[in-house]
Amino acid sequence: MKPTYYPEPFRIKSVEPIKMLTKMQRKQKIKDADYNVFNLVSEDVYIDLLTDSGTGAMSTAQWAGIMEGDESYAGARCTRHVVANAREIFGFPNIQPVHQGRAAEKVLLPILLNNKKYAISNMHFDTTRAHVELAGARAVDCVVPEALDTSIIADFKGNMDNVRLDELIRKIDPQNIGVVIITVTNNSAGGQPVSVANMRETRKVADKYGIPVMIDAARCFENAFFVKRRETEFKNKSLAAIVKEMFVCADYFTMSCKKDAIVNMGGLIGCRDKAAFELVKQRCISYEGFITYGGMSGRDLEALAIGLKEGMDEDFLRYRIGQMEYLGALLDKAGIAYQSPAGGHAIFVDAKKLLPHIPYYEFPAQALAIELYVEAGIRACDIGSYMLGNDPDTKEQLKADFEFTRLAVPRRVYTQAHLDVVAAALINIKKRASKIKGYEIVEEPPVLRHFTAKLRPLGKE
Numbered sequence: 001m002k003p004t005y006y007p008e009p010f011r012i013k014s015v016e017p018i019k020m021l022t023k024m025q026r027k028q029k030i031k032d033a034d035y036n037v038f039n040l041v042s043e044d045v046y047i048d049l050l051t052d053s054g055t056g057a058m059s060t061a062q063w064a065g066i067m068e069g070d071e072s073y074a075g076a077r078c079t080r081h082v083v084a085n086a087r088e089i090f091g092f093p094n095i096q097p098v099h100q101g102r103a104a105e106k107v108l109l110p111i112l113l114n115n116k117k118y119a120i121s122n123m124h125f126d127t128t129r130a131h132v133e134l135a136g137a138r139a140v141d142c143v144v145p146e147a148l149d150t151s152i153i154a155d156f157k158g159n160m161d162n163v164r165l166d167e168l169i170r171k172i173d174p175q176n177i178g179v180v181i182i183t184v185t186n187n188s189a190g191g192q193p194v195s196v197a198n199m200r201e202t203r204k205v206a207d208k209y210g211i212p213v214m215i216d217a218a219r220c221f222e223n224a225f226f227v228k229r230r231e232t233e234f235k236n237k238s239l240a241a242i243v244k245e246m247f248v249c250a251d252y253f254t255m256s257c258k259k260d261a262i263v264n265m266g267g268l269i270g271c272r273d274k275a276a277f278e279l280v281k282q283r284c285i286s287y288e289g290f291i292t293y294g295g296m297s298g299r300d301l302e303a304l305a306i307g308l309k310e311g312m313d314e315d316f317l318r319y320r321i322g323q324m325e326y327l328g329a330l331l332d333k334a335g336i337a338y339q340s341p342a343g344g345h346a347i348f349v350d351a352k353k354l355l356p357h358i359p360y361y362e363f364p365a366q367a368l369a370i371e372l373y374v375e376a377g378i379r380a381c382d383i384g385s386y387m388l389g390n391d392p393d394t395k396e397q398l399k400a401d402f403e404f405t406r407l408a409v410p411r412r413v414y415t416q417a418h419l420d421v422v423a424a425a426l427i428n429i430k431k432r433a434s435k436i437k438g439y440e441i442v443e444e445p446p447v448l449r450h451f452t453a454k455l456r457p458l459g460k461e
């Protein structure tokens, strides 16, 4: 019997044909791409699970909204629509649209980290870590220990370790910490949710030392759906009420709207403090554009205003999170380990377990991503030592807590049959796992290297 699949709560109105290459062709394509999946052209990918970021399918309402875009430089109607919806959803008085999540980080983090040495988070996403470092500070992760064992089934593996947070703050000195960041869901730990109880506790610890709390809200709606299912207090609450409860815990938030707001481009900054918001607006004008468009086209702002509401729909989220659970269940049957239980936006395959003979400095998760492409034209990515990069002080290769190959599922794009192809590919790879070789880096930039680095397979090809 097949695992449960919650059918799509929509029908398809427009389709995009995709190409299927032969295995021989794909072997050549990935070689030509220097074994970096970011260098593949999208036409050569059959199922693109590189990211769920900006890759979702918009609804008819959003496409209609595109035509309603107000492209005025100042005072555009669409911005007011975004701000009104965001205020209502998040309960924040001050909202600044920007063009994506890292733009929000670039504008806000230097304000919070001004003359401070550290940011602490349950886990920093890679661009968040980069912007903490670019602001001259260090990013420290403080996730609960169960997150680090992919085989432990727990409801909230994305949680902050609040006891350790308190210890860390005292050890580092509260004066040196600019912000405590709660990432929901915890992307780097496998799209794992954070409980509201845990967020409240983090708030308490931060308050004790007068440190502001920021939510990295890329997947806050998926997080709210998990909270409703798994946290007794919220069993009968609406997702809207749960999102509000989550955001009460924060002074600031950044959001990549390319995730849960189902738009191809967009971001938000939320700010309770008026003085800080004035700084946000000034920096936004320098880096993003005037405050009433924030680096966005009017049409994209309108799609975002609508997407914020659609992304919070419970039927949609049941189907969406159901897709991960379905794929996870297929892998369970095949004995393929992944960060369990299934996360909200992706399955994070445990490449360390599938390819135990490849050490972290030969990038097992990257090796698996390459095999998935060769096997079935599936594009996944490394969330492991390859992505983590080198220590900014010593320049040595860092050892990541995980070696994940992430299969991120775009919203409203792929069907049950596509997920079956993905599971079948992994099962085939598992059969020949012991023959798969690691990789070495030939060329790399100093930050966010995984996007542009060039690699070479080790041993005989």
Ligand SMILES: *Cc1c(COP(=O)(O)O)cnc(C)c1O
Residues within 6 Å of the ligand: 053, 100, 101, 102, 103, 125, 127, 128, 183, 184, 187, 216, 218, 256, 257, 258, 259, 267
């Ligand atoms: C995607 C993401 C970001 C960065 O957002 P972009 O829109 O890609 O710039 C930040 N934090 C988390 C948790 C994310 O998933």
